[in-house]
Amino acid sequence: MSTSPRSTTWRTRAAVAVATLMAALLTPAAAHAAPEESTPVYSYADAIREAVWVDTGLDDDGDGRPDRVAVDIVRPSEPAQQGQRIPVIMDASPYYSCCGRGNESQLKTYDAAGDVVQMPLFYDNYFVPRGYAFVGVDLAGTNRSDGCVDVGGRSDIQSAKAVIDWLNGRARAYTTRTGTSTVQADWTNGATGMIGKSWDGTIANGVAATGVEGLKTIVPISAISSWYDYYFAQGAPLYDSGPDRLSDAVESSGARAKCAAVQRKLVDGAPRTGDRTPLWTERDYVKDAAKVQASVFLTHGMQDLNVRTKNFGQWWDALAENGVARKIWLSQTGHVDPFDFRRGTWVDTLHRWFDHELLGYDNGIDTEPMADIERHPDQWETSSTWPPSDTRTTTLHPARGDRPGVGTLGLTPGTGTESFTDDPRLSETDWAARIDTSTPAKAGFVTAPLTRDLRLSGSSQVTVTATPTTRTAHLSTVLVDLGPDTVRNYADSAEGISTLTNRTCWGESTAGDSACYLATRAKTTGVTATVFSRGWADLGTYASPDKGVPLTPGTAYTLTVDLAATDHVVPAGHRLALIIAGTDKNLIDPPADTPTLTLDLARTSADLPLVGGAPALTRATTGSAATAPSFTPLDSVSAPGPAPRIPRG
Template identity: 50%
Template sequence: MTTVRTRMTILVSSTALCFGAAMSSATAAPVPDGPDGSRAGSPIPAGPPANIDQRTHSTEPVYDYANAIRESVYVDTTMDTDSDGKNDVIAVDIVRPSETALTGRKIPVIMDASPYYECCGRGNESETKTYDENGVIQKMPLFYDNYFVPRGYAMVGVDIVGTSRSTGCGDVGGKDEIDSVVAVIDWLNGRNSAHTSDGTAVTASWTTGAVGMIGKSYDGTLANGVAATGVKGLKTIVPISAISAWYDYTRSGGVPYSDDYMPWLGGYVGHDTPACDAVRADLGDNDDDETGDYTKFWAERDYVKDARKVKASVFLTHGLSDYNVQTNHFSQWWDALAKNNVPRKIWLGLEDHVDPFEFRRDDWVNELHKWFDYWLQGLPNNVMREPMASIETSPDVWNDYKTWPATKHAVPVPLAAGKLGAVGKGTVTITDDPDLTEDDIVATPSDVIAGRQMFLSAPLPATIRVSGTPTVTLRIKADSTTTPVTARLVEYGDAKRYSGVRRTGTETCAGESTSYDDSCYFTVQKLTTQSDHGIVSRGWIDAAHSASNAKPKPLTPGKWTTVTVPLRAQDEIIPKGRILGLAVTLSDVEWTSPNDTGATIDIDLAGSKLNLPLTTGKLTAPTKLAPLDVDITTPSQRPDLHDPKN
């Protein structure tokens, strides 16, 4: 359990002993597979170390954090991304127990590779790395070192290529950034070289070579990308709110969320030099914002397509309200991992872009502890016998399930004029109105609004659970060669709904502290708002990209075609008596870049449907369309894509 304190508490102060490179001289030992026989495997320590409780099969905090070895090294690469004639070097900061170094016991590594250690900071409090007068790491952001180093782990913070103290220029999710992290894992496994700031060669003789990567947002994205290389030594990853394919982060089926995002982000986190400006200009030249197409540029940044290479286990967590890194990222990655039989576990909270350390702290720390003990220490605990999925079904109420999603099959829900759940005849028409806001679209759902078609169900006869990825199939005839199509699944009914988190003035501590590295962090309060509707899911598609993101096919004006709108993955229990609404519009200037074509489409009702992954219950159509007016009091706002991804 964590301990609670106020901000005024005085921290324990002591001086760290830096043993430095003298403790790092031999090649790392090979890492055997784990005792469970899984292909992700785990290293087995050479004899029972003193910090393991044999009764609970867990590591115990017996090592002195204040006297931990703190060292900073530079790992070599074969890249020259800034074209200066010198190979790039990757700055790596390490905190590890001094006691294991003295006894020669080899320990595993928990790694957070990030572009944010200098520019933006990590976590809810935007912590950055700090160094002593000799340039050696003092403060490592977040609680990982405070908690795990006393338990016999090394914490390694990697500045990816082109950021902070590493040299070179980053390529925003591309091969260079991924390779810069692979180079560090190779060094930890004796396959690469490194040196200190004065040029002294240094090896990682202190580690088993077993690495677990963890991180939120960009950091978790790097973990996904590195796992997709199949690099030896990476035993597990814990991606938090992470991207699985950068194409899907910047656009949805050819519909862009913003323009010139990749060069902007590269400039935000990377070195401000003419050489790196040129690299970022190249990103802008190759991102195909003009067409929205999936190209080789995006394939390089698509980790889902390489899921077959993943040999690490995966503990994935994501927020079901996350429209920064949207929920299609975890769902498509999860599905690809499942197809390749990757050992895995998933937590899904109601939250948006928030680390579970903030909203489920004690349970999260305990579960991480068991996960790393199993996959990195080889301890036979019960973490892989627990339910695979833990889902927050209402604020602070969690249910555990054997698997996710709950169903692999979507229930086809037919569309009729104004009705959801009845087979319709004829057509309805939508003419693009880019001035429509989401509030306009979901308010007064029974009214006829130009630019919107709403389909409403009868009150639900029983509680339903939507678990998986809904889609909307529309048979359309357009008067232009393409048009964006937007769909929203809305739940109507007065209730308290999750609306965000707010930082409190109370801290809890997860691990040990020193005067320069505090393990204590503010808690957050979960907020709810009384409202008469909630958005279950949203989705966008450029009609010409419906069949292929790589090879769009322009529509033939006046000819019928079928378009599928992918909504975002969801897991939500919707109570009996609520009404579901499906709102279809064309362009969306709030959630995507302005891309209206002024198109008009006809929708063939008999050839159109909502595909809803339901585990229980069903949808029926109302017998008549009674007025269903709602008062929108809390405007919905799309998160700014140009915010640092903390």
């Protein structure tokens, strides 16, 4: 990983932690060598299982007393008996009773005393024997917690932050939901790492953005960094619903009866116009990236069409700008946990990460390559930094070709116009399948076949100057790799994996909590084109990203569309394409009208993150054949299905 001002702090903190651990845990005979790996020396069967309720200081359900969140704890019994304090791995989730966690949708289960029996996922089975406590927090308004679900807002974030404060002696917890007996976390050193997929990982991002003391690292998996960018893309709606429906899906029945006022705020604060409001500002963690003190190990599927990849790209860039120590995995999957696409390597890497960040072990993970990228199904490569240090924003220009709607893409500015008519029945895969055909619903621009591989790494922007025929218009811009390949079938309902019947085990089991999970393998398909980056916008936000306005038919408007972050290699023999069109079926909602848009090509361009910059493109297109190769329609990846309404587990 690259050295930065914050990573220097990281290494200093690790050195201090190592010294402390050596003094506390090692015998004099062994004190000459720092430990490199925690091992399963503690009994999982004898682990302490307990529940506490932490005071959040809020009263969102209006019952006249502070809301308390339920915290289920599994921790080894031996360290406390030996006078040792241990770190915490935490997953704060709204899904512990409604929807489940992981590929098998596990829920928390309890014994007659109310202590957790099954804690979803493998984290407790694996890490508790290795000297960690695992803590599962029910977000406010869910499962056994008081309060109301506010979908990424103050209550959600305070649910987890208050627990970290309690672990560090700054907040109060009770032995029951309504009782007065307090309990202290005298078994922990307060060092906490947060982990979680989707909404859970989103909470980790949001808590890190508060700068709370004691949070040492976060591992957000397919997580949101700005809730506006979960629901909208520059004013264009991505879903046919808002956060109120998401709240209703996870809220406990007891909370629902008390939380009408919070539900009303979610409705009123999130208008379907796509305007940015104070509700969205509160739920934007990117703006507070400067407060992040925790290191970040981020992982995301590059074909995630649930939590779309703009969320990781803008978060990663903001963390980099603020010198946060970080690591990243990028897969070919959709909304899938790495436990289900790279299981053994994931568990090993996560183990080493937490050992380094929470136990201070000098295991070298901080000096290894920053990024792991899945280039083909189950084929991974590393990158010492991400994006690579020689990545340069390079401006490409669309130009008219020999036929309407079938143009070229290169370094030379184009002239003239191209037009298309919005057709909400068609998707990005339909456009790509007809890239070499004049069709009325898209404008496509293609390079010549490449003579060398061309890598794009990071986020792109496409600036479009368009004249609409109607008062409303949406734009979609996609980058396509034209050529045969075998990819994970991200458009399948399992988003790139197949679940098998055999199980693999990760940690220790009890009668009520198995450490064994159904194995998976890559679900692949052959394609003749791959859409690898996307961006959408309402043309009415041309003057301000915060508010859309009606358009004047016949007037030209210029708008820059953000395309989601990615890392993709267009191989030699393939072509790179830019497609500009209207509604992307199932990925954005259509506008009120059916516009025809005319592009001014002299004022339309694409800024792409090319590894090697413009010279790399020049080398990759030198000597290319003048005619395009034959191209057949997509053979297996269908159009993406309807966008899910909640971040799935």
